[in-house]
Structure formats: C-alpha cells, structure tokens
Amino acid sequence: MCRLLGYLGVPIQLDRLLYKPEHSLIVQSYQPQEMHVALLNADGFGVGWYHPQREENPYTYKNILPIWNDINLPQLSRYVESNSILSYVRSATPGLAVDLGNCQPFVRDRLMFVHNGYIEHFRHKLRRTLCNLLSDEAEIWIKGNTDSEYLCALILTYLEANPNMTLEEALAQAVNKVGELCKRQNLKFIAATIIDTGNRLIACRYSTFEDVPTLYWLRDDPNYPDAVILASEPLFEGNWKPCLEHHILTVEENLEVNISPF
Numbered sequence: 001m002c003r004l005l006g007y008l009g010v011p012i013q014l015d016r017l018l019y020k021p022e023h024s025l026i027v028q029s030y031q032p033q034e035m036h037v038a039l040l041n042a043d044g045f046g047v048g049w050y051h052p053q054r055e056e057n058p059y060t061y062k063n064i065l066p067i068w069n070d071i072n073l074p075q076l077s078r079y080v081e082s083n084s085i086l087s088y089v090r091s092a093t094p095g096l097a098v099d100l101g102n103c104q105p106f107v108r109d110r111l112m113f114v115h116n117g118y119i120e121h122f123r124h125k126l127r128r129t130l131c132n133l134l135s136d137e138a139e140i141w142i143k144g145n146t147d148s149e150y151l152c153a154l155i156l157t158y159l160e161a162n163p164n165m166t167l168e169e170a171l172a173q174a175v176n177k178v179g180e181l182c183k184r185q186n187l188k189f190i191a192a193t194i195i196d197t198g199n200r201l202i203a204c205r206y207s208t209f210e211d212v213p214t215l216y217w218l219r220d221d222p223n224y225p226d227a228v229i230l231a232s233e234p235l236f237e238g239n240w241k242p243c244l245e246h247h248i249l250t251v252e253e254n255l256e257v258n259i260s261p262f
Helices: 025-030 074-080 122-133 136-141 147-161 166-185
Strands: 003-011 043-048 059-063 081-089 106-108 111-119 187-198 201-207 216-221 222-229 246-252 255-262
Touching: 003 025, 003 074, 003 111, 003 187, 003 201, 025 074, 025 081, 059 074, 081 111, 081 187, 106 147, 111 122, 111 147, 111 166, 122 147, 122 166, 136 147, 147 166, 147 187, 166 201, 166 246, 201 222, 222 246
Parallel strands: none
Antiparallel strands: 003 081, 003 222, 043 059, 043 081, 106 111, 111 187, 187 201, 201 246, 216 222, 246 255
C-alpha cells in the first residue's frame, strides 16, 4: 500500500506539501496512520508537477530510496513551484521489483497517474488477461511490471478506442473491468487512484471487498486558499472529507468539486 498526494490551485513550492505539514507525505512514509496492509512506505517515491505558465508535459523526479533518505529532494522542493502536483511514497507489493521503472507517477503526454492498492496474484493470474485487453500503444507504453501500471494502461486503452470518452468514464470502466475479472476468480482488488491533467484532478476509491484504501479531499483551507488537496491521510487538522467509495471525484480547473457514482 502507498500514500498519495494531489494538489490543484495557486502555484506553491513543493516543500509546502511534501515537508511542512505536520503529517506530511514525508511523515506518512515512515509513520502512516491509516495503512492496513503494510507498516512503512520505504520502497521509493515520485513527484510530478506541471509548469505553472507554459503548456508543457509534466516533469517528474523519482527515486528508489526511501523519501526521507533523498538528500536532493529538500532543495529541489524549495525551488520548484507549480499549480498542479502529484506525488506518492511506495510500499511495494511483495514480488514486484523496487526499481525506477515501477516508480510512479506514470506519465503519458499530459496525463499523470498514481495508484494505491493491488490486484491479488496479479503476475500469476491476471497479468496476461489484462495484457490481452490493452491496445498496442498502451502495452508498449508500459515500462515496469506493476499492477498499477497495467491499470493505467487499461485507462489509456479505453481513451484511445473512444475519442469522445471522458477521463472519468475511462477510469470507471477500467476499474470496473479489473474488478469484474477479479471477482470471477475470487481475487482481491483495491484501488485509490488520482489522475492529473495539469488543470484537473480525477480520483476514485474502489474495492472488491470491505477494505477500501483511504483518500480525503480538502478545499480552500486557510493555509492553502484557492486550492484543493487530495491525500491518503490528512496532512494537518482541517475540514477533510473522505472520498466516497465507488465514486469518481473530479476537481475542475475552477476548483469546483464534482462527485458521481460509478
């Protein structure tokens, strides 16, 4: 299980999200409060952000070190400012390699993806089935071997096949399809997912059984006005609201938050 963080709003320095909050992503890497499957998130991390003035593809910084051991990130996070940020700390599923190819966020053109969760027995029972569902372009895009990246590739496949499909629809179809495949084999599938477009955030929580990974959202906190934050665990005391299970949450460019069922 991993810890996720998304931000959309006025441009801020990365360190205001990664380091400064009382229960920041750094703290959540070694002292998470709402993880049920693992104890630490020490298997690498990633940060992605967009240029606040130019229409460019996102930038990423990744490492397989625990986030608390990276000596470059504190300085980098003071330098970089962005209006749209996506980050995570990783707790690797047993058997999946700790390497840069498996580090999120995953990026395709203007899109960034992060996923917290797992597909039970993915490599042995569902990888080939999922691979057969992917478009050639989506399959080639895969660089690692995690279930998370295959889920993202399935989202891309639906988008490629249906040019008029929204990201919300593609996310819902991909999650529902994986859930359907897992239910047929009595496998567990859980997912908290955030997609960043640079000016929108799309997120969901889903599970085929009772353990749904946590994800919260907060808008216009006094310390972060004109912004929406998504996080696996609240970063500080505030009016955090849980994202509803089996619902899609969309943060629009004007920071309006829309919630709809799958």
